[in-house]
Amino acid sequence: xxxxxxxxxxxxxxxxxxxxxxxxxxxxxxxxxxxxxxxxxxxxxxxxxxxxxxxxxxxxxxxxxxxxxxxxxxxxxxxxxxxxxxxxxxxxxxxxxxxxxxxxxxxxxxxxxxxxxxxxxxxxxxxxxxxxxxxxxxxxxxxxxxxxxxxxxxxxxxxxxxxxxxxxxxxxxxxxxxxxxxxxxxxxxxxxxxxxxxxxxxxxxxxxxxxxxxxxxxxxxxxxxxxxxxxxxxxxxxxxxxxxxxxxxxxxxxxxxxxxxxxxxxxxxxxxxxxxxxxxxxxxxxxxxxxxxxxxxxxxxxxxxxxxxxxxxxxxxxxxxxxxxxxxxxxxxxxxxxxxxxxxxxxxxxxxxxxxxxxx
Amino acid sequence: xxxxxxxxxxxxxxxxxxxxxxxxxxxxxxxxxxxxxxxxxxxxxxxxxxxxxxxxxxxxxxxxxxxxxxxxxxxxxxxxxxxxxxxxxxxxxxxxxxxxxxxxxxxxxxxxxxxxxxxxxxxxxxxxxxxxxxxxxxxxxxxxxxxxxxxxxxxxxxxxxxxxxxxxxxxxxxxxxxxxxxxxxxxxxxxxxxxxxxxxxxxxxxxxxxxxxxxxxxxxxxxxxxxxxxxxxxxxxxxxxxxxxxxxxxxxxxxxxxxxxxxxxxxxxxxxxxxxxxxxxxxxxxxxxxxxxxxxxxxxxxxxxxxxxxxxxxxxxxxxxxxxxxxxxxxxxxxxxxxxxxxxxxxxxxxxxxxxxxxxxxxxxxxxxxxxxxxxxxxxxxxxxxxxxxxxxxxxxxxxxxxxxxxxxxxxxxxxxxxxxxxxxxxxxxxxxxxxxxxxxxxxxxxxxxxxxxxxxxxxxxxxxxxxx
Numbered sequence: 001x002x003x004x005x006x007x008x009x010x011x012x013x014x015x016x017x018x019x020x021x022x023x024x025x026x027x028x029x030x031x032x033x034x035x036x037x038x039x040x041x042x043x044x045x046x047x048x049x050x051x052x053x054x055x056x057x058x059x060x061x062x063x064x065x066x067x068x069x070x071x072x073x074x075x076x077x078x079x080x081x082x083x084x085x086x087x088x089x090x091x092x093x094x095x096x097x098x099x100x101x102x103x104x105x106x107x108x109x110x111x112x113x114x115x116x117x118x119x120x121x122x123x124x125x126x127x128x129x130x131x132x133x134x135x136x137x138x139x140x141x142x143x144x145x146x147x148x149x150x151x152x153x154x155x156x157x158x159x160x161x162x163x164x165x166x167x168x169x170x171x172x173x174x175x176x177x178x179x180x181x182x183x184x185x186x187x188x189x190x191x192x193x194x195x196x197x198x199x200x201x202x203x204x205x206x207x208x209x210x211x212x213x214x215x216x217x218x219x220x221x222x223x224x225x226x227x228x229x230x231x232x233x234x235x236x237x238x239x240x241x242x243x244x245x246x247x248x249x250x251x252x253x254x255x256x257x258x259x260x261x262x263x264x265x266x267x268x269x270x271x272x273x274x275x276x277x278x279x280x281x282x283x284x285x286x287x288x289x290x291x292x293x294x295x296x297x298x299x300x301x302x303x304x305x306x307x308x309x310x311x312x313x314x315x316x317x318x319x320x321x322x323x324x325x326x327x328x329x330x331x332x333x334x335x336x337x338x339x340x341x342x343x344x345x346x347x348x349x350x351x352x353x354x355x356x357x358x359x360x
Numbered sequence: 361x362x363x364x365x366x367x368x369x370x371x372x373x374x375x376x377x378x379x380x381x382x383x384x385x386x387x388x389x390x391x392x393x394x395x396x397x398x399x400x401x402x403x404x405x406x407x408x409x410x411x412x413x414x415x416x417x418x419x420x421x422x423x424x425x426x427x428x429x430x431x432x433x434x435x436x437x438x439x440x441x442x443x444x445x446x447x448x449x450x451x452x453x454x455x456x457x458x459x460x461x462x463x464x465x466x467x468x469x470x471x472x473x474x475x476x477x478x479x480x481x482x483x484x485x486x487x488x489x490x491x492x493x494x495x496x497x498x499x500x501x502x503x504x505x506x507x508x509x510x511x512x513x514x515x516x517x518x519x520x521x522x523x524x525x526x527x528x529x530x531x532x533x534x535x536x537x538x539x540x541x542x543x544x545x546x547x548x549x550x551x552x553x554x555x556x557x558x559x560x561x562x563x564x565x566x567x568x569x570x571x572x573x574x575x576x577x578x579x580x581x582x583x584x585x586x587x588x589x590x591x592x593x594x595x596x597x598x599x600x601x602x603x604x605x606x607x608x609x610x611x612x613x614x615x616x617x618x619x620x621x622x623x624x625x626x627x628x629x630x631x632x633x634x635x636x637x638x639x640x641x642x643x644x645x646x647x648x649x650x651x652x653x654x655x656x657x658x659x660x661x662x663x664x665x666x667x668x669x670x671x672x673x674x675x676x677x678x679x680x681x682x683x684x685x686x687x688x689x690x691x692x693x694x695x696x697x698x699x700x701x702x703x704x705x706x707x708x709x710x711x712x713x714x715x716x717x718x719x720x721x722x723x724x725x726x727x728x729x730x731x732x733x734x735x736x737x738x739x740x741x742x743x744x745x746x747x748x749x750x751x752x753x754x755x756x757x758x759x760x761x762x763x764x765x766x767x768x769x770x771x772x773x774x775x776x777x778x779x780x781x782x783x784x785x786x787x788x789x790x791x792x793x794x795x796x797x798x799x800x801x802x803x804x805x806x807x808x809x810x811x812x813x814x815x816x817x818x819x820x821x822x823x824x825x826x827x828x829x
Contacts, residue, residue: 001787002787002792002795003787003792004786004787004789004791004792005392005790005791005792005793006392006393006786006790006791007783007786010779010782010783010786011783032465032466034465036465037463037465037466038459038460038463038465038761038764039459039462039463039465039757039758039760039761039764040456040459040760040761040762040764040765040768041761042761042765043758043759043760043762043764043765044758044762046465046757046758046761047754047755047757047758048754049465050464050471050753050754051750051751051754053471053472053475054471054475054754057472057475057476057479058478058479058737061479061482061483062482064482064483064486065482065485065486068486068487069486133487133489133725137725138723138725139718139720139723139724139725139726140723140724141489141724142489142724142725155720155723157720157723157725157726159725159726159727160485160727160728160731161485161486161731162482162485162731162734162735165738166738172725196728196731196735197719197728197731197732198732198735198739199673199739200673200676200732203673203676203728203732206719206728207719354793354794354797355793355794355797355798356793356797359801
């Protein structure tokens, strides 16, 4: 075959360039420790890396959200625990003062004072703050939800926090429910409103629902009947489990305590006895609320674990897809380097000799 | 009967032939590295012998013509493959730049800024009362909008750059066609005298190949040795000794450089941009008008959808002051160009209290709207409700990566084809020093020997002249 000088130089140049460009790719990989330095290096892998990173960042945020949610829930739960203690104390006092055996008008009047203290202690609990947020005010986190009389200034807002792609968890328990017993359903469990609106349409439905509930509550309040008259200042104290009008199961903790206090003050033995039942109901209302919060914390712990695992998995996936295999890389570099050396050597031999060198 | 004079003649011609040969050798050596050069050689043929009686005496050799070693079919094929190479070059090189815009392997990009934006709203929903989480939302939104505009601007930059390349390409094309027309004339003149216009043809072949790499051409050589060249399907660039220019000009309808052609000086111009599907020009046009336009459309679509979804949720809410929510982003009128205009609304920008996190009025702890907005990330808002923003973007990056990867491998393959053909061409037409040296020695020997012949003839003549003394 006829070989022209241009062939030799051209070929040498091409070979060297090929080796050099391989070398530059490899050293780039070594410097970045990544085998994908741009999408076209491996399009499929690079878009999966992007997705894995998005997921990872989202999950990390969820873990952060959960930490916040947990502190809110745990703090609320602790407050309700104290409320529970107050109620138990009130029950003890009520039992002691319910018969004429060991109690008299005198002891009842003294006990009434302690019950009054329990009342204001409960109001204080209801006004607890986490950071600068009131935890029992519903959405009204910036103003004190209860006045000294136990009148509610908050709302029934459930603060929801995203803990996973499609999961939202309520972190608070509005005072209207746990302290006032409004909107507690048949089984006595305090639930957050089931759905979190995600679109404008869902938001409008959510608003409609809220409005209806509000109207219902106004209606109920308007028609509420005093089920017991004696010495109760407009209380809704009652004896059956359900309110005869609203069929609500919840009751107003403050009014129960206030009722006991008044019964004690007025030396109303029957009233004190009835209060015992009501305090029992109040205790179970608070216990259920605590249990609900505890179960939310439990499920959040489980979610955190799965999120942490997902973060690790995503990191692993991304690393597997984009990180360079260092041993492979080093061996490739060595191979390419020796190829480059060999190419240079042969090229220099090919280029330097011609017939002219042998003609003297 | 043989004559001493004839012998002298043969020797003299041989001497001349050797000189011609040596000169051709030196011409070859001198053009060893000239691009497109075909080695030349002197075609020697024996002179018709003279018959004397029943013997025929050879009369030496004559130099027929200086020809070039060249395979025109191979040249034509190389020209075609180089059109392909030009296309792949134009495409792959500008694609690499487009790809870089979406490359998040090493630095932050849209994907990351979008996640950051939604995470900021999640942080806000953790603590809607706090001013610092509101400021975070503003910062994240600002950065995301900046990055949308960065992507848009960089894509347009590449388009502008391609426009510039098209202009200079057209300039080079016009230069080449002018030179080809001149060479056409020269070749006609030279070859009319019955000689070969070797160097002119080499140069013209090279120019045609270079031209074909830049734009798609069809060409043919006429009987008179002149080539006519048509660019695209209608623009006649070279016909005989006249060349017509292509014009690259921005036009008003879309403010992009277009290729115009005017058949004669007074004729009207025609826009023929669409005719170019091959060559470097074709590759550049494809990236500019198709790939980048598609990318812009996708990014616009994303920016528009994002602004629309965020705004529609935001205006439903109430801000820190109990006022109804305003638009969060300045709403672009149409999807087209939305990515270049995405901007956080001034009202929100100047006062983060105006960010509406809640649904209810005067409920500082309400985070319903913040939840709705952060939820947009996982909602299928793109592609008629089949893909989330992230899905859409990641798929887009993957697709661009695939196109770029394929472009690069095709470019590599096409380069190999052209290299192989060029090797073939050099095998035939390239200069080999070894060969030239051998020829040189041969010719030199011939020169020496011919001189010897003349000397011998001279001595013979002298011998004859001395007979009489």
